[in-house]
Amino acid sequence: MNIEKDSVITMHYIVKNSHGEEIDSSRDGEPMTFLHGQGFLISGLENELTGKTVGDKFECKIEAADAYGVYHDELVQALPISVFDAIEEIHEGMQLRASTDQGEQSVIITEITDETVTVDGNHPLAGVDLEFNVEIIAVRAATEEELAHGHVHAEGGCGSHHHHEDDCCDGDHKH
Numbered sequence: 194m195n196i197e198k199d200s201v202i203t204m205h206y207i208v209k210n211s212h213g214e215e216i217d218s219s220r221d222g223e224p225m226t227f228l229h230g231q232g233f234l235i236s237g238l239e240n241e242l243t244g245k246t247v248g249d250k251f252e253c254k255i256e257a258a259d260a261y262g263v264y265h266d267e268l269v270q271a272l273p274i275s276v277f278d279a280i281e282e283i284h285e286g287m288q289l290r291a292s293t294d295q296g297e298q299s300v301i302i303t304e305i306t307d308e309t310v311t312v313d314g315n316h317p318l319a320g321v322d323l324e325f326n327v328e329i330i331a332v333r334a335a336t337e338e339e340l341a342h343g344h345v346h347a348e349g350g351c352g353s354h355h356h357h358e359d360d361c362c363d364g365d366h367k368h
Contacts, residue, residue: 264320
């Protein structure tokens with residue numbers, strides 16, 4: 194079976210940045226299983242997977258724009274340290290949710306001085322070209338329940354009672 198939208202894929206992967214530094218890998222653990230075409234993966238890798246089948250091994254380079262996006266300088270902001278008075282302890286590298294004009298957004302504290310805290314709303318891998326090494330372990334059609342819920346279920350279902358799509362599996366899946 195070739196990979197297409199709504200296929201359930203199980204794969205091993207290694208991902209590196211353009212300098213060859215390993216960022217993540219499934220090789221020392223369980224392979225990743227996901228519902229293809231549902232936004233679980235970056236778009237560039239989803240595009241590369243389409244049409245592949247069990248046993249395929251390949252390498253691909255994904256440009257930043259098709260990975261975690263380009264880096265936007267305007268998402269970096271220095272704020273008065275007093276904005277963070279309600280937070281017990283802050284440190285560089287800390288990730289926070291911030292209310293912005295565009296709604297809730299994740300930001301990372303990149304610098305703290307006596308007067309300001311610099312936050313960055315870019316994804317940590319924004320602007321980074323990625324290199325993947327992938328091995329397709331299994332491909333199958335998704336079940337009707339998986340399609341309705343938008344994610345893969347373990348044998349016996351996902352173990353959650355679905356009242357709304359928004360609270361599917363108590364928020365355990367990510368896109």
